[in-house]
Amino acid sequence: MTDGADRFLLLDAAVPQQRAQWLALWEAWPQRDVVAHPGYVQLFARAEERTICACQAGGDGAVLFPLIVRPLRLEPWVGEEQEDACDLASPYGYGGPFGWGRYSADAFWSGFDRWAQNVKAVSLFTRLSLFPDRLIPFQGETVVKGPAVVVSLDLPADRLLESYDKAARKNVRQAERAGVTVEVDVQCRRLGDFLGVYYSTMDRLGARPMYYFPRTFFESLMGQLPGQAVLFHAVHGERVLSTELLLVSEDYLYSFLNGTLEEGMPVRANPLLRHAVNLWATTQGKRYVVLGGGYEAAADSLFRYKQRYAPDRARSFCVGTRILNGSLYECLLDRRAAWEHERGRAWSPRGEFFPAYRAVLSSTAVAPAA
Incomplete structure (x- = not known):
């Protein structure tokens, strides 16, 4: 590192020295948002993917933009001519390019673009923080989403x-x-109690497989992020009826994953847990508890339930997108459509899905190609 506030750094969590640099920058950040911690980002990367942080570091400020580099060769529909390309995405949660102190946004994005071109990055997707004053200006398209409680x-x-x-x-x-x-x-x-309630809740709700995180995921989270995770358990008759895992940042708690048994509903176990979380957060000097949104914003019952604890306090957030290589982006769209058609499946990108070439498959079938 140097004292030059406009120096661009690319740090890879798989390289011990670079991970140490990343962690040192994170620890120097007054807000220390957990989503920018290398241990957090690594939780959401597959074995073949890279966990990186695009940074700018100086003596009295920095930029941290944690990302997952996803090689496109992992997708079965990608052709040989695209196998050395990749795309970029933030990990799960409210992320983005965080900045504090003295930094140069223009210099950061200039360095970022040079790096993205070198690694043949096609697109960038990031879900931006609920606290926009912590972000540097995003260079790309932004779309308002939410609300979140x-x-x-x-x-x-x-x-x-x-x-x-x-x-x-x-x-x-x-x-x-x-x-x-x-x-x-x-x-x-009491991780075992948490998992029992959580998995039971996912079964009852018919949750998608992506929400069935294995026990090793939680063990890694707690091992990689000591002091950044806390469990709350609502207990009745010595049995955990409602439980929640929260992530701890300097200014707020983030409601990450939770569950409630059916037996906990008549005794209102989760409402008491929600109140206890808020009370504990005040004793820890936190400013907010982030409950997140629902499935379909204000029309969703989950969202309405969360809003009971913060009437008129919902916030919008943005997602940021960039097409970094337009010609390759269009090539991938064509390649995906042709690959699906060869297998007798109709496919077209959904309007809001980004990047469009990763959009989920429609259920409409077509005649197999001759």
Whole structure:
């Protein structure tokens, strides 16, 4: 590193010295958002993918843009002429190019573009932070998404309950009367209880396979991110009925994964857990608890449930996209369509999906090619 605020760095988490540089930059960042930690990003990369951070580092500021480099040769429909290309995506969560102190956005993007061209990157997708003041200006297209629920902890702890809507307040009091208690599991010792409730909830909801993270995922998360993960358990009759894994950043907690058994619903186990999370966050000096959104924004029951704990506090966020190589992007679209057609399947990119060549397959069949 140098003291030049406009120096572009590309750090690879698989290289010990570079990972150490990345971690040192993250630890120097006042906000220390967990989604930019190398250990977090590595959780979402497949074995064949690279976990990198595009950076700019100086004496009194930096830029951190964590990304996963996805080789296109891993896709069965990619032709030989595209096998050395890749695309770029942020890991799960609210990410983006974070910046603080003294930095040069123009110099960062200039270095980023040179690197992207060298690695034959076709496209870039990032889901941007709910706190845009932490981001440098994004060079590309941005589309407003959301909303997402963010509980602001600007009230004293003894006034938090009255800030919820009427139904939430009633449920919290009902859980207390029923004898539900909440355990804060900072060391994540009851991971087995969490997994039992979580997997049971996914089964009941008919969740997609992508949400069935294996136990090793959680063990890696807790091992790679010591102090950045905490479990909460709502207990009744010595049994965990509702549980939640939260990720800890300097200013906020992020509700990551959770579950509630059917037996926990009559005693309102989850509402009491939600309140306990907010109370604990205030004692830790946090400013927000990020609950996220639902499945279909404001029309979704999950979103409405979350909003009970922060009425009129929903925030929009943006996704950022860039086509870095237009001709190769179009070539991939054509190649994907031809490959699907050869197998008797109709395929066309969905309007909002990015990158379009990765859009899910439609259910419409066509006659096999001769």
